[in-house]
Structure formats: C-alpha cells, structure tokens
Amino acid sequence: MDLSSPRGTIDIYGEDIDYRNYIINTAREILEIFNYAEIITPAFEYTQVFSRSIGENTDIVSKQMYTFPDKKGRLLTLRPEGTASIVRAILENKMYSEKLPLKLFYIGNMFRYEKPQKGRMREFWQLGIESIGSDNPIIDAEAIWILNLFFEKLGFKKLALKVNNIGCRKCRKKFLEEFKKYLRPEKNKLCSDCRKRFKENPLRIFDCKKIDCTEVLKGSPDISYYLCSECKKNFEEVLKCLKILDIKYRIDKNLVRGFDYYTGTIFEIISEDLESAQNALGGGGRYDNLISDMGGADIPATGFAVGIDRTIILMKQLNIDLKKSDKKSKVYLIAMDKISQIYSTLILKYLREKEVVCDMNFNIRSLKKEITWARDNGYNFIIIVGEDEMKTGNLTMKDINKFKQYKVDWKNDKEKIIEIIGAQNID
Numbered sequence: 495m496d497l498s499s500p501r502g503t504i505d506i507y508g509e510d511i512d513y514r515n516y517i518i519n520t521a522r523e524i525l526e527i528f529n530y531a532e533i534i535t536p537a538f539e540y541t542q543v544f545s546r547s548i549g550e551n552t553d554i555v556s557k558q559m560y561t562f563p564d565k566k567g568r569l570l571t572l573r574p575e576g577t578a579s580i581v582r583a584i585l586e587n588k589m590y591s592e593k594l595p596l597k598l599f600y601i602g603n604m605f606r607y608e609k610p611q612k613g614r615m616r617e618f619w620q621l622g623i624e625s626i627g628s629d630n631p632i633i634d635a636e637a638i639w640i641l642n643l644f645f646e647k648l649g650f651k652k653l654a655l656k657v658n659n660i661g662c663r664k665c666r667k668k669f670l671e672e673f674k675k676y677l678r679p680e681k682n683k684l685c686s687d688c689r690k691r692f693k694e695n696p697l698r699i700f701d702c703k704k705i706d707c708t709e710v711l712k713g714s715p716d717i718s719y720y721l722c723s724e725c726k727k728n729f730e731e732v733l734k735c736l737k738i739l740d741i742k743y744r745i746d747k748n749l750v751r752g753f754d755y756y757t758g759t760i761f762e763i764i765s766e767d768l769e770s771a772q773n774a775l776g777g778g779g780r781y782d783n784l785i786s787d788m789g790g791a792d793i794p795a796t797g798f799a800v801g802i803d804r805t806i807i808l809m810k811q812l813n814i815d816l817k818k819s820d821k822k823s824k825v826y827l828i829a830m831d832k833i834s835q836i837y838s839t840l841i842l843k844y845l846r847e848k849e850v851v852c853d854m855n856f857n858i859r860s861l862k863k864e865i866t867w868a869r870d871n872g873y874n875f876i877i878i879v880g881e882d883e884m885k886t887g888n889l890t891m892k893d894i895n896k897f898k899q900y901k902v903d904w905k906n907d908k909e910k911i912i913e914i915i916g917a918q919n920i921d
C-alpha cells in the first residue's frame with residue numbers, strides 16, 4: 495500500500511508554517527485597515543458553479559478541475575479558485591441586499607489538476623479579496639493598492655505592477671474581430687491548443703506560454719484602441735488614482751489573465767528579482783458580468799488572489815527574513831525524574847496563567863541534552879526541578895544565552911520568575 499501523499503500535494507510544517515502565518519497575519523492586518531471582512535466557503539461546489547463562471551474554454555475548466563460524482567451521482571468539483579464560490583455564496587445568502595459594496599476576503603485551499611512543479615501544486619493555498627457592488631474605478635485602484643502594499647510589507651523589493659483594460663462585452667467584440675483578422679494568416683504558427691482557441695475563445699490565446707504563440711502575439715492589435723468611451727474613462731481614472739497614491743505601474747496590452755469572467759481593468763504584480771516564467775506574485779481584475787451571469791442582479795465587482803505557497807517559496811528564494819516582532823522569553827522546565835515531572839506541572843500552571851510561553855521535558859534525558867535542546871528550540875530560560883527542589887522549594891533558573899543564574903523561592907516568592915523574565919524582555 496502506498497502511504498505517500500498524492501502527487502501534487504505537500505505537507506506544510508516547521509519553518510514553512512512560520513512563513514505562512516507571517517503572510518496571513520500581514521494580509522489580515524492590512525485588510526482590517528482597509529475594511530474587508532472574512533468569508534469562508536466550502537472547498538467543493540456543484541460543478542456548474544465553476545464551469546459557468548470561469549468559462550468552458552479556459553484551461554482550468556477544460557483540463558484542470560477535480561470533478562467527481564458523489565454517492566447520489568451529483569457532480570461536484572473541488573474549487574479551482576475563490577471568486578466563483580464567493581459569488582455563489584453572496585447570491586445564496588442574499589448578501590447583496592446589505593449595504594453595497596461588500597468588501598470580503600478569503601483564505602483557502604484550491605485544487606487544480608496540473609503537472610506539478612515547484613510553486614505549482616495540485617492543492618495550493620490562496621488568499622484574495624472581492625469588492626462586490628461598485629463600478630467606481632477608485633475601488634479597482636484600492637485592490638491594486640492593497641496588493642502592492644501587501645508585498646511591500648512582506649519585504650519584496652523590486653515589484654512591478656502590470657495593468658490593462660480588456661474592455662466590456664461591447665467593446666471587446668470589436669477588438670476580437672480585429673484580433674481574429676490579424677491572427678488568420680498567422681494561424682499555422684500557433685500551437686494546436688491555440689488553434690482550437692482561435693475558433694472558440696481567441697482571447698485565451700494570451701494565456702499560452704509557448705514561445706511560438708507569444709511571438710505571434712507580439713504584433714497583435716492593441717486593445718486600448720478599441721475600448722468604448724466608458725471603459726476608456728474608467729481605466730484613465732484607475733491610473734490617475736494610482737498616480738495620486740504614488741503606485742508605479744506599467745500598461746501591458748497582452749495581459750488578460752486566465753478567466754473568462756474578467757472585464758475592464760485587470761492587473762498583476764510581479765517580482766523583477768525572479769525569472770519571467772514564474773515571477774507573478776498575484777493578480778486580479780474586474781468581473782462586472784459574473785454575478786448576473788450566475789443568475790443574480792446586475793452587480794459590478796472586482797478582486798484579486800495571491801498564491802500563499804508560491805509566496806513562501808519566493809520569500810525564501812529572495813532571502814526575505816520574517817520580521818519577528820515576537821521576542822518574548824520562553825521558559826523550559828527540566829524535571830529530573832517522574833515525580834518531579836508531576837510537580838513541574840504546578841509551575842507550568844502558574845507560568846501559563848501569567849501567559850508565559852513555557853514547556854517541560856516529557857521524556858527524561860540527560861541535563862546536558864535537555865539544555866542543548868532548549869537552546870536549539872529558542873528557549874531563553876531553563877528551570878531545573880529535582881528531588882531537592884521539591885523538598886526546599888528553592889529553584890534554580892538559568893538564562894541559557896547569557897549564562898546567568900537566579901535563585902527562586904518557589905513557595906514564598908514565585909513572582910520572582912516573572913520579574914526575571916520581565917527584566918530580560920526589556921533589554
């Protein structure tokens with residue numbers, strides 16, 4: 495029997511958990527300031543939630559979804575992204591009847607059946623925001639602002655923001671006609687997937703990473719010439735807002751992002767410290783038709799998503815350290831035998847009530863081994879508990895980094911432990 499984890503999945507532990515918590519906490523702090531509330535949706539949905547929203551011709555729906563019938567034969571899919579589920583939740587719970595815009599964020603695991611490689615797993619974690627119910631370009635700029643601020647706060651240095659406007663349904667039609675006209679004589683240079691896309695959904699050709707296809711796209715018409723006056727005005731306002739906020743950006747006419755539901759302003763943030771194949775840190779855009787397409791009212795929306803696992807890998811690759819604000823002292827009790835272990839729980843109880851981070855040895859080993867272990871695991875203090883200590887109540891507390899030693903009268907003056915730790919926390 496094979497007891498390894500399924501292909502494309504990983505266990506997250508140790509240092510990676512520190513990175514992950516740091517990333518999530520940074521996001522939570524920013525999102526609280528920007529007034530976003532958390533939402534949690536199921537990890538699986540009825541398949542049509544995704545096929546109808548993301549688009550039948552996208553790589554995600556046509557190739558990458560984990561879809562299976564349940565015991566009653568209902569077709570379910572593990573979520574490949576966050577937005578469709580959130581729109582489903584908003585419609586189902588009639589959240590749109592509350593004051594709009596709804597500003598929501600989510601953190602969750604997503605699933606895509608892809609060829610696993612570093613930074614691209616079949617189960618991966620994303621965090622994202624969705625602003626539902628405003629067509630104001632300021633809210634697009636706000637999403638870009640948050641995305642940029644988030645990576646700045648994490649410690650990324652050379653960031654570049656790519657923005658584009660892919661038009662509304664009206665003006666995109668005109669662009670697609672011109673685009674097809676341009677592609678027709680070049681069609682044979684495209685890969686087989688893109689030839690299929692040419693017929694069914696030409697915009698998706700921009701998702702192709704194959705060199706031949708990207709070469710063909712280099713001379714393709716610029717969508718900005720085909721935007722209607724409203725799309726043009728909206729995009730100008732987003733850019734104006736970014737200027738006011740002093741956020742640097744670059745217009746990339748070939749940026750489309752791989753979902754059919756995008757309309758209008760879309761964006762992506764990249765790290766210029768990394769190779770182009772895997773430099774995208776996160777991105778998103780407006781999806782003004784998705785809610786009505788899924789059976790709701792005509793409600794405009796925008797959002798973005800960031801890959802958490804990917805961000806961890808990139809932070810390590812770029813040697814970005816975690817800014818540890820938490821330098822609290824930790825105390826490790828070393829009991830010399832079984833009876834001292836039981837006695838030590840009393841000391842643990844006292845310390846934990848005082849919110850001191852502490853632990854004790856559950857397995858009896860040599861004192862030397864215990865001290866080494868304590869040091870390796872970030873403890874500053876040890877307290878030794880043996881037969882004598884239990885009898886007299888006189889404990890020895892050692893600062894293992896500064897090689898200082900303190901006597902504590904446990905029975906009459908246990909507060910001294912806290913005083914010693916407190917003094918250490920100040921310097």
Ligand SMILES: [Zn+2]
Pocket residue numbers: 661662663664665666721722723724725726
């Ligand atoms: Zn338009």
Ligand SMILES: [Zn+2]
Pocket residue numbers: 684685686687688702703704707
């Ligand atoms: Zn292609």
